[in-house]
Amino acid sequence: MSVSLEKIDMLMERANISYKEAKEALEAHNGDMVEALIYLEASNKTSGPKRTAAQPRPRAQRPENDFFEDLKKFFAKMHKTSFIIGNSSKRILDIPLTIAALLILFMLPFSLFAMIIPYLFGYKISILDAEGKNVNVEKTFHFGDDANQKSDEDRMTK
Numbered sequence: 001m002s003v004s005l006e007k008i009d010m011l012m013e014r015a016n017i018s019y020k021e022a023k024e025a026l027e028a029h030n031g032d033m034v035e036a037l038i039y040l041e042a043s044n045k046t047s048g049p050k051r052t053a054a055q056p057r058p059r060a061q062r063p064e065n066d067f068f069e070d071l072k073k074f075f076a077k078m079h080k081t082s083f084i085i086g087n088s089s090k091r092i093l094d095i096p097l098t099i100a101a102l103l104i105l106f107m108l109p110f111s112l113f114a115m116i117i118p119y120l121f122g123y124k125i126s127i128l129d130a131e132g133k134n135v136n137v138e139k140t141f142h143f144g145d146d147a148n149q150k151s152d153e154d155r156m157t158k
Contacts, residue, residue, distance in 0.1 A: 003023060003026040003027055003031050004031075007026055007031060007033060008022045008023050008026060009022075010033065011025065011026060011033060011036055011037065011040075014037065015037060015040050015041075015045070015046040016046060017040065017045055017046060021040070021045060022036075025037075025039055025040050025045075075098060077130075078096075078097045078098050078101070079096045079097070079098045080096070080129070080130035081096070081097040081127060081128065081129050081130065081135065082094055082095070082096065082097065082127065082128045083095050083096070083097045083099075083100035083125075083127055084125070084126050084127070084128060085118045085123055085124075085125050086123055086124070086126075087122060087123050087124065092118070092123060097127060
């Protein structure tokens, strides 16, 4: 008797067995899934935890370095970082970087213009981490590769 591929796949998934074992069990029991499962359980060929119909299927475990955990840590670190407009004697604006990023994003045309204004009046824009040190944006995000940087430096010295 020939057994359908769907039944073999279903038995493989339910009993966690190989294709060959599923096919042999179904052929031995004339394609009856229930009898094949009972036979496999009785002969201890099924692997994995046994569960009753009332027990739900186990959920897949999330990986340890979950994307959302990383995102949460990123925003927490970003919120501890300060966006500052000022000079050596006076700070005009000192807000968390998350707020500054949102303002820049939602008011994009105006914010690009507003980013130039402090420089016209002798102020500078700086980003300080949680410890109060300046953040070097180029090193943090690795803009460009070393080959391009060297070629740019060569053009500037000529």
